[in-house]
Amino acid sequence: MTNNEILEIAMYQSATDLGCCPDDFRLHKNKVVLSGNNPDARKYLTLPFYCNLVSYGNNIVASVDSEIADIVENYINKYPVEHCFEPPNMYRLNEALEKKNMGIGLMSEYFLPDITALREIQCDYEMKILLPGDFANLYTSEWSNALCEKRKQLDVLAVAAYDKNKLIGLAGCSADCQSMWQIGIDVLPEYRRRNIASALTSRLALETIYRGKVPFYCAAWSNIRSVRNAIKSGFKPTWVEMNAQCISSISERNK
Known part of the structure; x- marks a missing residue:
């Protein structure tokens, strides 16, 4: 595999998870799509999403429930891409989510192998x-x-x-x-x-x-x-995600 082939596979999977097209992650404008179920999505995801933001660096693709779509669209178009995933701007989104008994529950960075750097590393065991x-x-x-x-x-x-x-x-x-x-x-x-x-x-x-x-x-x-x-x-940062969850689930995790 080449690095480009690996990236294509990852974008295709993200598109499957979100319900968009792989090329949407290459756009220089943000995109909001309505989330749905898909049996080919990553198994640990809970679909449909209420609000899930994904960025590969160029833009944000938001996969959302219809009742929050306009709010999310306004949010991601108001702030620079990177600031949508960090305070203080993310508090604006969280305030809107809390009115729907939801909140920002997960924030993660994802890494893919860099074929030019990946090699077998030795240890003493x-x-x-x-x-x-x-x-x-x-x-x-x-x-x-x-x-x-x-x-x-x-x-x-x-x-x-x-x-x-x-x-x-x-x-x-x-x-x-x-x-x-x-x-x-x-x-x-x-x-x-x-x-x-x-x-x-x-x-x-x-x-x-x-x-x-x-x-x-x-x-x-x-x-x-x-x-x-x-x-x-031998991995490199490739995409980020921020996902909303119900308040009860977040409270349970905080215990």
């Missing part, structure tokens, strides 16, 4: 490729970023690091849609800062590409450790 049967007993709190217990059926591939017979790091892939697999990573605290995370992430990304899938990586903007790992592992 043995690494092994694991298939679902190999990690069936690893759905514990230590590995909750690498594996998702709620969606076990989507976990398809992992790479583990061992200190002798002790599992010290795990990167896992979730088949969140037909063409793209999401990478999550966990390393035991006492083994961090030893190149284990980047070694596991880069190896799993390469194994994913060998299987004809596009690996992608997600992190919160404030998770500097995770963002650094993505970049060190």
Whole structure:
């Protein structure tokens, strides 16, 4: 795969999720579309969206419920693209959402592999490729970023690091849609800062590409450790998303 092919696949998937066209992300004007259900969307998404903003850098594509469409359109056209995803401007949108018993619930940055930078990184520990049967007993709190217990059926591939017979790091892939697999990573605290995370992430990304899938990586903007790992592992920031959720769901998460 080339970087351009990888980007095309990601934009096609985002268009599937949002209900727009892939070329909409290349426009130099914003676009609002009405959200709907799609069986080919990423499996962890809850569709239809009430309000989901996505930017690949050029503009914002907003996938929304019809009752908030005009408000969102006014919002994204009032402020520069980057400021729509940060305070204080985002508070304006949140105020409008709260009147509908909704609020800004998720904000994430997504990374795609840079083929010119992606390479196998070495660490001082043995690494092994694991298939679902190999990690069936690893759905514990230590590995909750690498594996998702709620969606076990989507976990398809992992790479583990061992200190002798002790599992010290795990990167896992979730088949969140037909063409793209999401990478999550966990390393035991006492083994961090030893190149284990980047070694596991880069190896799993390469194994994913060998299987004809596009690996992608997600992190919160404030998770500097995770963002650094993505970049060190050969990934580059590609798109951002901001999603609205119901107030009760946000309150539950705040507990």
